[in-house]
Amino acid sequence: MSAQTSSYRDSREPASDLADWTASEMLEAYGRKDVSPVEVTQAVIRRIEACEPKLQALYAFDPEAALRDAKESEARWSRGDALPLDGVPATIKENIATKGTPVPLGTAARPLTPAAEDAPPAARLREDGVVILAKTTMPDYGMLSSGLSSFHPLARNPWDVTKNPGGSSAGAGAAAAAGYGPLHIGTDIGGSIRLPAGWCGVFGLKPSFGRIPIDPAYYGRVAGPMTRTVKDAALMMRSLSRPDARDAMSLPYQDLPWLDLDIDIRSLKIGVMMEAGIGIPLDPEVRACVEQAVRLFAEAGAEIEEVPPFVTREMLDGLDDFWRQRAWMDIGSLGEEEQSRVLPYIRQWAEGGKSLTGAEVYHGMNQMLVMRNAAVAATHRFDFVLSPVAPIAAYPAELASPIHNPEEPFEHIGYTVAFNMSDQPSASVNAGFTAAGLPIGLQVTGRRFDDVGVLRLSRAWETMCPAKRPWPKF
Structure with a gap:
């Protein structure tokens, strides 16, 4: 079943339904007293109640608490004490702790113990006045690119509910597309x-x-915004990037120009990586869509050069070994009854780590460094690198991965995984759609620590993209 759609809205004109407004539009309207945070929150709650039975994107949805927060926000706007994101509705992935809410990590095997405090990303958003509507669903231990979970209901893709939203930020992707x-x-x-x-x-x-x-x-693990527009993500980065002493691996804080999104494409040298080098072959529709984006950047004046693939089978298999052993350390320590509650696909995959030798695990862990060095060596000459995000469009909702084989779990992450290991900022921005109406992502990767640059080039593509479509409606 595919979602029904409305006519495309020019981004300069607010949508008729408040649930579809951007954060920027909401903040401007609050300042003019055209609408209130309560009205907006009520509209988003109505959207959730209409769509959520089909999408199953949320966990711990609390409309009463959201409305209380919206009323407090409304009072701050009235007093002239508004915070940077005051009254803007938001969701937070389930594995980012929020005080008082259990963190099951997508699995039925964990006890439902309420979190003692907000994790840093949740704390920064709450400090800046967002209205937290709910947590969003994820697969067991976050180890699937799928909405399949032993704890949460199966999450689905708003563009076609027979398809997967992807993961592990499954509910977040579905919620953003559906206008939650x-x-x-x-x-x-x-x-x-x-x-x-x-x-x-x-x-x-x-x-x-x-x-x-x-x-x-943890090595390579980051939190980041998922929004309908680049500007809304930039607004979030202004809040989320503030320091927190609990993360001993965080960068020194920089007050970056997050909302300065202009860029001169004519001055850029852009690499293009069309082949991942490993995994699922690139689908022709995905290839054609990304190639069109590259042509448009070239026509806008960018210098374009091919980037050969650099991720190898040894790198990916080594990382798989290390992640399996890491997962087995968590799952293997559970009692037999708790282990039986883990999603069978994940348990079977993790069990592959229990017989690995110390040398094999060390070799696998070392592949993160090998991958890091290869990514930087392949891309450092370029201002940005463009590639597909995934080799295929969304796959059936019920599958744990595109191949659905725990012995081949990561054949679809060849374009993305290396940039986790290399610390480089990397984004997905919509590039177009398949003939069946499924979205295709364009990956924009920058030099290490050039997060603002990635936002700028993504915003440039957002304005250039010729394949805009209305958001799905039910």
């Missing part, structure tokens, strides 16, 4: 923001490692 408010935040360790953003047709930024403080921190 303008601001959403996911996490990414191998593509978990960019893959669902690409398959759901929204913008998703995997920032430089350490740019957004996170807790717990």
Whole structure:
């Protein structure tokens, strides 16, 4: 079943339904007292209640608490004490702790213990006045590019509910595309923001490692915004990038010009990586869509050069070994009853790590460094690198991965994973659609720590893209 759509809206004109307004539009309207945070929150709640039975994107949805927060925001606007994101509805991925809400990590195997405090990304958004509507769903332990979970209901893609939203930020991608408010935040360790953003047709930024403080921190793991527009993601980065001492791996804080999104394409040297070098072959429709984007950048004056693939089978298989062993450390320590509650696909995959030798695990872990060095060596000469986000469009909703084989779990992340290891900022921005109406993501990767640059080039493409379509409606 595919979603029904409305006519395309010019981005300069607010939508008739408040749920479809951008964060920028909401903040401007609040300042003029044209609408209130309560009215907006009520509109988003109506959208959720209409769509959520089909999409199953949310966890811990609390409309009463959201309305209380919206009323407090309304009072701040009335007093002239508005905060930077005051009254803008938002969702937060389930694995980012919010005080008082259990963090099951997508699996039925974990106890439902309420979190003692907000994790850094949730704390920054709450401090800046967002109205937190809900958490968003994810697969077991965040180790699938899928909306399949042993704890949460199966999440689906708003563009076609027979398809997968991707993952592991599955609910966040679906919520952004469906208009569950303008601001959403996911996490990414191998593509978990960019893959669902690409398959759901929204913008998703995997920032430089350490740019957004996170807790717990881990090699390659980041939090980042998932929004309908680049500007809304930039608004989030202004808040999310503020420091937090709990993340000992975070970057020194920089007051960056997040909202300065202009860029001169004529001055840019852009690399193009059309082949991942490993994994699922690139689908012809995805190739044609990304090639069209490259042509338009060339016509706008950018210097274009091919980037050969650099991720090898040894790198990907080594990382797979390391991640399996890491997952088995969590799952293997559970009792037999708890282990039986883990999604069978994930349990089977993780069990592959229990017999690995110390040398094999070390070799696998070392492939993160090998991948890091290869990514920087291949891309450092370019201002930006363009590529597909994924080799295929969204796949059937019920599958754990495109191949659905735990012995070949990562054949679809060849374009994304290396840039987690290399610390480089990397985004997915919609490039167009398949003949069947499924979104295709364009990956924009910058030099290490050039998060603002990635936002700027993504915004440039957002204005250039000829394949805009209305957001899905039910």
